[in-house]
Amino acid sequence: MRLLIATALTLLSLAPAPAHATTGRWTGTWATAMQRPFPGAYNPNWSETGFENQSVRQIVRISVGGDRVRIRLSNRYGTAPLRLTGATLARAGEGAATGEPVRVTFAGDPQAVVQAGRDLVSDPVRIRVSPRERLATTFYFHGPTGPASFHDWAMDTAYRAPGDQRFATSGAAFTESSKSWYFLTGVEVTGRARGSVAVFGDSVTDGTSSTHGADRRYPDRLAERLLADGKPLGVLNTGLSGNRVLNDSTCFGERAGDRFRRDVLDRPGVRAVVVMQGVNDVGFPTWDYHCAKPNPVVSAEQLIEGHRALIRAAKARGLTVVGGTIVPFKNSFMYSDAGEATRDAVNHWIRTSGEYDAVADFDKVLADGDVLRPEYDPGDALHPNDAGLKAMADAVDLDVLWDATK
Incomplete structure (x- = not known):
């Protein structure tokens, strides 16, 4: 059922907002705290090894909706610049499956560099989202990231696949999973909140x-x-x-x-x-x-x-x-x-x-x-x-x- 809803709502992803829509200031709709890479208190994770020529897909449920969305990445505990080859945002389906992904840019560029010890906020993505909707972000890292700033106890699932799977709507390539979140520290919206x-x-x-x-x-x-x-x-x-x-x-x-x-x-x-x-x-x-x-x-x-x-x-x-x-x-x-x-x-x-x-x-x-x-x-x-x-x-x-x- 979730996949059917996500597919149906995909048609709204790039639709212009109605004239009466309120475009307010940015406010957080989802967040998590970052921590240093370590093996994990109870579950193994990917934080110490990081990623190379891999895509990471993460599912989060937002709290309030909005007319535009941006994401916040963290390299808080990195020791070198984090080089992101590209990212997408989509409505989540079942497992690692998604609706049609939308490209995420940073200062107009699909690639981004997050300096060590810093966060980076994306450009706005014109996608209308609803309260309690589950969204999927997919990050692709061509080169090695080094150890990853992460959140150990996500109580949700992140997925990993070889190569660039940013625009894959099927979850078939995402054969590995983790119980932690990586680099993603916030989702923010404008709207009526x-x-x-x-x-x-x-x-x-x-x-x-x-x-x-x-x-x-x-x-x-x-x-x-x-x-x-x-x-x-x-x-x-x-x-x-x-x-x-x-x-x-x-x-x-x-x-x-x-x-x-x-x-x-x-x-x-x-x-x-x-x-x-x-x-x-x-x-x-x-x-x-x-x-x-x-x-x-x-x-x-x-x-x-x-x-x-x-x-x-x-x-x-x-x-x-x-x-x-x-x-x-x-x-x-x-x-x-x-x-x-x-x-x-x-x-x-x-x-x-x-x-x-x-x-x-x-x-x-x-x-x-x-x-x-x-x-x-x-x-x-x-x-x-x-x-x-x-x-x-x-x-x-x-x-x-x-x-x-x-």
Whole structure:
């Protein structure tokens, strides 16, 4: 059915927008946080080897629609310029199949060079897209890319094929697959959207225990609620599994304060941010895993100061900041009584201090006492399942997000 819909909508790809269409400012409709190449916490990936004479096709579901689309590539962790031979954008079908692809250009050129440590935004593509539509980007790299900036825990599928398959609508050539995203860090639109909300956090926001390929992360559910309530706001998932507020990791990214600007503040059209982070800060001291180090014990006061830095940065940009209470983790692999005491103290501050503009009490909706409710527990006592992630989305006050656009 998805393929039939994609084929039918392809005819609209290059059609001119009607005279009454609104062409607004650019705003994000999809995003992901980039991280350094590494073998992967649980699944193998292609980040360390990169690509050469290969095409990479990636499927993402956008949150709001628009009249024009552009994509954002990242070479944030590259050590040399990234040379992109060409790219296309299409409506996704089943698997790696697509509708008719449209060429993507950069300053009028189908080829692009993304300097090391930088991002690059494409030219606008005149393709009208709908809320919750799944889009496919295909990148072709003729020469070697070197190690790839990527997002490890995509909860979706990327596909790889030999040679230049940018304009292939069949997925037959894409015989290899990965559970990560590569180089693609954002999709942006113009249209009737009033802006976007960034959802910032760790593996819970990333959707680690959601159903693979089903778009059931809590930011996905939040986007669905906004759409159903007639509030055209993009939702950007900038969660990063294993990420912490106070300490960096070679595998799990820079600490929250260091990545907050590029993953939230520098995204176009952001009007509000929901922050839910800290469980890894209180839990990692018990975890003897090389990528969890350094893993010093942190105090509630230190963690609160880390949150305050995020609040100050967001408010300096005029954003509404919603604080999410830290989710329960008792009986998980990284639980300790000391960590639980710190979590409780930070949650009390989030609820009562008034320093956040509003509170989304995720702990309240997820916990039975100090433990993740059985109906929300996928088995690790830490990462909510699909039902728990929906409950999280339901705990966010939509009016607070919408008021941020006024």
